[in-house]
Amino acid sequence: MAGTDPIHQFRITELFSFGSVGSEGDGTGGFHLVFTNSALFMVLTVVLIAGYLILSTRGRGLVPSRLQLVSEMAYEFVANMVRNSAGTEGMRFFPFVFTLFTFVLMANMFGMFPYFFAVTSHLIITAALALLVMAIVITYGIYRNGLGFLKLFVPSGIPGPVLLLVVPIEILSFLSRPVSLSLRLFGNILAGHIVLKVFAGFVVSLTGLGLIGTLGAILPLGMTIALTGLEFLVAALQAFVFTILTCVYINDAIHPGH
Amino acid sequence: MARTPLANTPLASPLLDPLAPHGILIAQAETGTAPAGEHVVTVDAQGNPVEATQLTNEMDQAIGVAETHGESGTFPPFDSSTYGAQLFWLAVTFGLLYILMSRIALPRIGEILEVRRDRIEGDLAEAERLKQMTDQAIATYEEELAEARAKAHAIADETRSKIKADMDEKRRKVEADLSRQVAEAEERITATKSEALANVDKIAAETAVALVSKLSGKVTLRDAKTAVRSVLKE
Numbered sequence: 001m002a003g004t005d006p007i008h009q010f011r012i013t014e015l016f017s018f019g020s021v022g023s024e025g026d027g028t029g030g031f032h033l034v035f036t037n038s039a040l041f042m043v044l045t046v047v048l049i050a051g052y053l054i055l056s057t058r059g060r061g062l063v064p065s066r067l068q069l070v071s072e073m074a075y076e077f078v079a080n081m082v083r084n085s086a087g088t089e090g091m092r093f094f095p096f097v098f099t100l101f102t103f104v105l106m107a108n109m110f111g112m113f114p115y116f117f118a119v120t121s122h123l124i125i126t127a128a129l130a131l132l133v134m135a136i137v138i139t140y141g142i143y144r145n146g147l148g149f150l151k152l153f154v155p156s157g158i159p160g161p162v163l164l165l166v167v168p169i170e171i172l173s174f175l176s177r178p179v180s181l182s183l184r185l186f187g188n189i190l191a192g193h194i195v196l197k198v199f200a201g202f203v204v205s206l207t208g209l210g211l212i213g214t215l216g217a218i219l220p221l222g223m224t225i226a227l228t229g230l231e232f233l234v235a236a237l238q239a240f241v242f243t244i245l246t247c248v249y250i251n252d253a254i255h256p257g258h
Numbered sequence: 259m260a261r262t263p264l265a266n267t268p269l270a271s272p273l274l275d276p277l278a279p280h281g282i283l284i285a286q287a288e289t290g291t292a293p294a295g296e297h298v299v300t301v302d303a304q305g306n307p308v309e310a311t312q313l314t315n316e317m318d319q320a321i322g323v324a325e326t327h328g329e330s331g332t333f334p335p336f337d338s339s340t341y342g343a344q345l346f347w348l349a350v351t352f353g354l355l356y357i358l359m360s361r362i363a364l365p366r367i368g369e370i371l372e373v374r375r376d377r378i379e380g381d382l383a384e385a386e387r388l389k390q391m392t393d394q395a396i397a398t399y400e401e402e403l404a405e406a407r408a409k410a411h412a413i414a415d416e417t418r419s420k421i422k423a424d425m426d427e428k429r430r431k432v433e434a435d436l437s438r439q440v441a442e443a444e445e446r447i448t449a450t451k452s453e454a455l456a457n458v459d460k461i462a463a464e465t466a467v468a469l470v471s472k473l474s475g476k477v478t479l480r481d482a483k484t485a486v487r488s489v490l491k492e
Binding site for chain 2: 007010011012032033034035036038039042043045046049050053054057060061062064068071072075076094095096098099102103121122123124125128129186190
């Protein structure tokens with residue numbers, strides 16, 4: 001049943017196709033470029049963020065308007081986050097971190113609208129973002145520190161024999177970072193949406209059973225309302241967590257010695 | 259790339275349609291245990307025997323529908339056929355957002371904040387400068403006030419001493435005038451006195467003449483004078 005199927009909301013649907021690139025005549029192989037609901041909401045996310053930030057700051061008011069104030073607050077919020085966890089040198093990654101934060105936050109928030117698609121409920125998206133973060137961390141870490149970047153795995157002040165134990169743990173924890181980073185966001189959004197849909201589905205199913213069912217639907221309805229509030233919190237919190245961890249990892253790239 | 263299944267699913271499906279044929283058929287397809295084509299007699303929900311061929315027909319239909327749903331058995335986030343498109347659009351949109359942020363939005367907001375910070379600092383410096391100017395003006399004012407007060411004192415002193423000198427002068431003049439007049443008066447008195455004294459002699463002589471002549475006869479005025487003079491000499 002499409003109506004109450006909690007998984008249906010994550011389905012990628014093709015909105016229109018740009019045709020195939022380098023494919024065989026029968027449409028197999030090559031790259032078949034389609035514009036999907038996921039792509040639509042990524043585009044909407046970008047349009048909303050960029051449109052808002054650019055239009056609201058158009059006046060460049062010395063005394064900010066209310067709209068401009070929101071942009072400035074977002075700017076200072078992320079700037080403080082980067083500065084506090086990665087120092088002044090980390091500010092060179094500020095545009096990236098800001099893009100990441102606003103993108104994830106808005107994608108999460110878009111997912112909260114009924115019938116809208118939650119871009120971040122797909123592991124491939126969160127994994128791609130997490131791997132991008134790790135790629136930046138590793139590239140910059142090696143570019144800046146050379147082999148000194150490997151000190152990341154060798155905490156200072158630890159006697160030799162213990163290092164034999166600690167270094168593998170450090171390497172393992174480093175390797176698990178992209179996994180935890182991507183799974184955390186993906187899992188939170190996915191699970192939240194499924195739970196929300198299941199409870200909302202109960203409401204619909206129960207009301208279909210007549211008067212008693214309708215009365216019984218009050219409980220899941222209350223849960224749905226409460227969960228909606230919780231999911232808004234989760235949407236904002238997970239965007240924040242994703243970003244703050246990115247800042248922490250960037251800090252590791254700048255200062256590999258603990 | 260699963261094109262057909264993607265195309266088959268509407269973006270927004272009806273919220274609840276429990277009798278939707280798709281749903282039922284999928285459910286049957288998933289739960290049905292009888293392999294297609296095998297002749298089995300089963301019972302339907304009401305317990306009536308159902309011809310296996312009929313069931314298989316339904317199942318064929320079910321499988322057909324399930325197939326048009328594509329890999330609907332796979333969980334959508336793990337449907338690798340969608341990865342390419344998702345990654346492509348993520349790269350495009352995220353890249354675009356990064357460019358828009360790093361080139362336009364963030365420098366602009368940063369500039370706004372910096373201009374404001376500069377302005378505030380400038381205003382504070384200006385206020386500080388004005389305050390210093392005020393302090394300086396107050397100091398100058400007080401200095402000039404003290405000076406003026408001192409000058410006023412000096413002028414007052416000078417005037418006072420001038421007036422005093424003037425008065426002294428006048429008093430001296432008046433005193434000199436008075437003492438001169440006193441001297442003159444004394445002189446006059448002395449003169450009058452000596453004149454009077456002289457007259458006293460004459461009067462005394464005349465009186466004596468008159469007395470003597472009344473008492474003893476004639477006496478000359480000259481004798482009388484001589485006599486008075488001798489008496490006075492004694």
